[in-house]
Amino acid sequence: MAAAVSEEAASRAEEHKLQANAYIKEKKFALAVEYYNKAIDLNPGNHVYYGNRSLAQIRLENYGSAIIDADKCIELNPGYVKAYYRRADANLALNKLKLALLDFRRASKYAPKDPDLRRKLQQCEKAVRVLNFEKALATPKEEIIPEHTKIVLEDIVVEDTHTGCRMxxxxxxxxxxxxxxxxxxxxxxxxxxxxxxxxxxxxxxxxxxxxxxxxxxxxxxxxxxxxxxxxxxxxxxxxxxxxxxxxxxxxxxxxxxxxxxxxxxxxxxxxxxxxxxxxxxxxxxxxxxxxxxxxxxxxxxxxxxxxxxxxxxxxxxxxxxxxxxxxxxxxxxxxxxxxxxxxxxxxxxxxxxxxxxxxxxxxxxxxxxxxxxxxxxxxxxxxxxxxxxxxxxxxxxxxxxxxxxxxxxxxxxxxxxxxxxxxxxxxxxxxxxxxxxxxxxxxxxxxxxxxxxxxxxxxxxxxxxxxxxxxxxxxxxxxxxxxxxxxx
Known part of the structure; x- marks a missing residue:
């Protein structure tokens, strides 16, 4: 249970959040993080601040920090759908497809009609199926023939009609x-x-x-x-x-x-x-x-x-x-x-x-x-x-x-x-x-x-x-x- 904060602290925190939101729109993501930090210092129990800061961290490619913020947001409010969405995006950026898929599925339970979420869920499911299929068919490393060894330059003909640069x-x-x-x-x-x-x-x-x-x-x-x-x-x-x-x-x-x-x-x-x-x-x-x-x-x-x-x-x-x-x-x-x-x-x-x-x-x-x-x-x-x-x-x-x-x-x-x-x-x-x-x-x-x-x-x-x-x-x-x- 988050500790109560004074009305003054909560009000000042909201001001910092609004400023941070404005910086997000201006694509000044480092400044956005700075002002979300100020909001959180004043009102650490507000889940939205962590969820919003998670988005700014994603834009800065700080995916580990984005996941930590999404985790805290979910801890404070397990029904906040954006936190699952953002944690999924951060895990996608780290190529952790299966973790991302879990969060897209969790988010879809809270927002089943969100078209963007449905699209990402379907595409992530497809990517995981492809990954599993590739693993199942994977050739043992010692049997792999490198692709570069299959290239025979002499067999690739440069047509007389080629108009680009020539070696x-x-x-x-x-x-x-x-x-x-x-x-x-x-x-x-x-x-x-x-x-x-x-x-x-x-x-x-x-x-x-x-x-x-x-x-x-x-x-x-x-x-x-x-x-x-x-x-x-x-x-x-x-x-x-x-x-x-x-x-x-x-x-x-x-x-x-x-x-x-x-x-x-x-x-x-x-x-x-x-x-x-x-x-x-x-x-x-x-x-x-x-x-x-x-x-x-x-x-x-x-x-x-x-x-x-x-x-x-x-x-x-x-x-x-x-x-x-x-x-x-x-x-x-x-x-x-x-x-x-x-x-x-x-x-x-x-x-x-x-x-x-x-x-x-x-x-x-x-x-x-x-x-x-x-x-x-x-x-x-x-x-x-x-x-x-x-x-x-x-x-x-x-x-x-x-x-x-x-x-x-x-x-x-x-x-x-x-x-x-x-x-x-x-x-x-x-x-x-x-x-x-x-x-x-x-x-x-x-x-x-x-x-x-x-x-x-x-x-x-x-x-x-x-x-x-x-x-x-x-x-x-x-x-x-x-x-x-x-x-x-």
């Missing part, structure tokens, strides 16, 4: 990526053209040939007299991605880049970004560096659009080949033996060394715990120590954890991405940790700036460049996302 061939008759081809390909993408299937596979298989030879954590150097650029999430925002090159120059042997994961999903030009990055990796294997993010994974691609986009623009088989290649992407980089760059963050254990991170087989989908999961999913926090993740995956780590990791591994800085930042970047943990995010106006509604980092090759001085979103064709984010999670 040249070397003396052995092998398709070769050149800078001219990359630039022509980008121009074709701007016109809404797809690659010819032969060239698409040539790029994917060429990138695989390079990245599968790399260690889990790659050591790289910034060029003397030049600069080294680190970019964060670009998430399928192709025109903003190209703007980075407009501002900072195309990648080359004298202008190296590291893209720190989450190339795909969310935005609706993930194919164009990944083909550009993979082609540049083929062209400049030692100067264009790619790290795996939590969205270069099967479950995320199925939910957030990349799988659907490749199936729509190319083929189902190509989506499977991308899934296999993503499993070979390195998980981290060390620049100039000073900066550790990883998509997510640090670890549940106090004694992790770089040697430990080199010791496991990364060619797999990420597990639910352990080093690989933490490298892809962890987030920093202001408080000391560690805490459960607001996302519901991996953990949060404080400044003491960052400093101890750096000291243990004789490093000076952690750079990570993985989270939207209003200004495109933040410097945290007493200057020892930097977050960089390179998708401005994320999903066309967050209003944030993008940023990238450049390091001087002479003194390793760190500089930040901020940039705003540019215009793009009228295709909405999530155009290819799974509709039981995002509607449509």
């Amino acid at each position: 040249t061939q070397n003396e052995e008759g092998k398709d070769v990526v050149t800078l001219e081809f990359v630039l022509d390909m980008i121009e074709d993408f701007k016109k809404g053209k797809n690659l010819h299937k032969r060239y698409a596979y040539a790029i994917i298989l060429g990138a695989l040939e390079v990245i599968r030879e790399l260690p889990n954590v790659v050591h790289v150097e910034s060029p003397k007299g030049g600069k080294f650029t680190v970019c964060g999430d670009v998430h399928g925002q192709f025109y903003d991605f190209l703007n980075i090159f407009e501002l900072n120059g195309m990648p080359s042997e004298t202008n190296p880049y590291l893209f720190n994961g989450d190339f795909v999903d969310r935005g609706s030009w993930s194919a164009e970004i990944i083909f550009t990055l993979f082609a540049l990796k083929c062209l400049y294997p030692s100067s264009l560096h790619l790290a795996r993010g939590n969205h270069e994974t099967k479950n995320m691609n199925k939910l957030y659009g990349f799988e659907g986009e490749i199936q729509a623009k190319y083929t189902n088989q190509m989506a499977d080949v991308f899934r296999e290649v993503f499993c070979w992407l390195p998980l981290g980089h060390i620049i100039n033996d000073k900066a550790f760059v990883v998509h997510g963050g640090l670890f549940a254990s106090d004694d992790v060394t770089i040697a430990d991170l080199q010791s496991f087989d990364r060619n797999r989908e990420p597990p639910d715990e352990g080093y690989m999961c933490e490298m892809l999913w962890s987030d920093p926090q202001e408080a000391l120590g560690r805490a459960p993740s607001k996302r519901g995956v991996a953990l949060q780590f404080g400044p003491d954890i960052t400093k101890a990791f750096l000291e243990r591994n004789n490093l000076e800085l952690v750079i990570r991405s993985h989270e939207v930042r209003d200004e495109g970047y933040t410097v945290e943990h007493d200057g020892f940790l930097v977050t960089v995010f390179s998708a401005p106006n994320y999903c066309d509604h967050m209003g944030n700036k993008g940023a990238f980092i450049t390091f001087s090759g002479d003194d390793f001085k760190m500089n930040f460049t901020q940039f705003s979103a540019v215009e793009h064709p009228d295709v909405k984010p999530m155009a290819y996302a799974n509709n039981y999670l995002f509607g449509g």
Whole structure:
């Protein structure tokens, strides 16, 4: 039984809730959470505040926190249907389909005529049936023939009528990526053209040939007299991605880049970004560096659009080949033996060394715990120590954890991405940790700036460049996302 509160406290709490609701409508979700927090502090027994805050946490992708809020809302009022709905949405986002289905069924008992709820329930039921069917028919791992080994480029003919960009061939008759081809390909993408299937596979298989030879954590150097650029999430925002090159120059042997994961999903030009990055990796294997993010994974691609986009623009088989290649992407980089760059963050254990991170087989989908999961999913926090993740995956780590990791591994800085930042970047943990995010106006509604980092090759001085979103064709984010999670 919640303790009674004064009329004044209840009234002030309602004012904070109304302000938070207004921020939700304005898509200022972090501010909404802040004002729901104030409402809850004044009146902790009002279930609606937790239910509403759960929605704001979902919009911030803090799915673990959203589930906690929905749990509290249901504890206070078991008949509040929105709480089941929101807990289901959060579990869907974490690909916990069976848990989501339980809540959609519970919600439907309270609101059996809600059309949106009925649709999500039916689609979630279908997804669970498909999942169970796939498990029942699953081939033992040792018997699986990788899809990429079935591609025979010579059997894919480029028709004389093909009007798009064309690769040249070397003396052995092998398709070769050149800078001219990359630039022509980008121009074709701007016109809404797809690659010819032969060239698409040539790029994917060429990138695989390079990245599968790399260690889990790659050591790289910034060029003397030049600069080294680190970019964060670009998430399928192709025109903003190209703007980075407009501002900072195309990648080359004298202008190296590291893209720190989450190339795909969310935005609706993930194919164009990944083909550009993979082609540049083929062209400049030692100067264009790619790290795996939590969205270069099967479950995320199925939910957030990349799988659907490749199936729509190319083929189902190509989506499977991308899934296999993503499993070979390195998980981290060390620049100039000073900066550790990883998509997510640090670890549940106090004694992790770089040697430990080199010791496991990364060619797999990420597990639910352990080093690989933490490298892809962890987030920093202001408080000391560690805490459960607001996302519901991996953990949060404080400044003491960052400093101890750096000291243990004789490093000076952690750079990570993985989270939207209003200004495109933040410097945290007493200057020892930097977050960089390179998708401005994320999903066309967050209003944030993008940023990238450049390091001087002479003194390793760190500089930040901020940039705003540019215009793009009228295709909405999530155009290819799974509709039981995002509607449509």
